[in-house]
Amino acid sequence: GLFNAVPDLESPIGEKLAVIQGLPPDPTNLPSGCSFSPRCPYAQEECLEKPCGMREIEPGHFIDCYFPHRYEGGSRA
Numbered sequence: 001g002l003f004n005a006v007p008d009l010e011s012p013i014g015e016k017l018a019v020i021q022g023l024p025p026d027p028t029n030l031p032s033g034c035s036f037s038p039r040c041p042y043a044q045e046e047c048l049e050k051p052c053g054m055r056e057i058e059p060g061h062f063i064d065c066y067f068p069h070r071y072e073g074g075s076r077a
């Protein structure tokens with residue numbers, strides 16, 4: 001969602017930026033799983049149960065997501 005919200009010089013004038021639906025979670029009452037799960041279009045059962053945790057997917061690049069491959073193909077959430 002954040003990547004999709006970055007404007008670029010090729011976008012037509014007046015084009016609306018992508019938005020992430022919903023609201024950020026209450027920091028005093030975070031979801032038990034991934035904090036983004038209530039707003040993530042790719043959330044699955046695992047996402048609701050416990051946070052994934054940071055893991056290195058290639059040297060120096062870390063990700064905190066169970067399903068990072070779902071963001072490939074130009075439609076990142």
Ligand code: SF4
Nearest residue numbers: 034037040047065066
């Ligand atoms: S797919 Fe990734 S970002 Fe989405 S809810 Fe699951 S762990 Fe979180």
